Amino acid sequence: xxxxxxxxxxxxxxxxxxxxxxxxxxxxxxxxxxxxxxxxxxxxxxxxxxxxxxxxxxxxxxxxxxxxxxxxxxxxxxxxxxxxxxxxxxxxxxxxxxxxxxxxxxxxxxxxxxxxxxxxxxxxxxxxxxxxxxxxxxxxxxxxxxxxxxxxxxxxxxxxxxxxxx
Numbered sequence: 001x002x003x004x005x006x007x008x009x010x011x012x013x014x015x016x017x018x019x020x021x022x023x024x025x026x027x028x029x030x031x032x033x034x035x036x037x038x039x040x041x042x043x044x045x046x047x048x049x050x051x052x053x054x055x056x057x058x059x060x061x062x063x064x065x066x067x068x069x070x071x072x073x074x075x076x077x078x079x080x081x082x083x084x085x086x087x088x089x090x091x092x093x094x095x096x097x098x099x100x101x102x103x104x105x106x107x108x109x110x111x112x113x114x115x116x117x118x119x120x121x122x123x124x125x126x127x128x129x130x131x132x133x134x135x136x137x138x139x140x141x142x143x144x145x146x147x148x149x150x151x152x153x154x155x156x157x158x159x160x161x162x163x164x165x166x
Contacts, residue, residue, distance in 0.1 A: 004048065011041045012041070012045070014037060014038075014041035014044070015038055017037075018034045018035070018036075018038040019034070022034040022035050022038060023098075028074050032067065033071075035070070039059070039063045039067060040059075040063065042058060043059050053129045053133050056130065072163075
């Protein structure tokens with residue numbers, strides 16, 4: 001096992017543990033912060049797979065934008081901070097069904113992993129894709145890029161206006 005494998009399994013563990021935190025946490029804020037670590041772990045996996053542009057996009061869009069909006073939304077609606085979303089028999093039924101689905105899917109994945117004949121192929125070194133994509137966005141797809149930026153700005157202003165109703 002080399003360093004690449006160790007780092008890969010580290011990021012995979014971060015993703016799995018924090019995803020479990022998102023699902024099993026009783027507090028929405030804890031779930032939101034667990035989601036943050038899940039997105040970081042996924043971005044790390046993208047970097048390891050030589051998809052650097054997708055990793056940067058993952059960090060900027062999901063962590064920098066959507067997750068911050070979720071956290072602000074939870075904070076601005078203070079009555080939902082201590083919301084218990086799993087309770088009573090409904091929570092028990094959810095746990096049982098989720099456990100059965102998880103065991104079934106996990107068993108299927110283990111069976112597929114063990115029954116597949118894996119082969120390894122050396123991976124060529126890939127150059128960074130950020131610069132060519134940036135050049136394409138600023139030349140060939142400039143109009144679409146600017147329209148998307150203006151739409152996001154309008155959505156952000158609208159969200160701020162809705163948040164400040166008083």
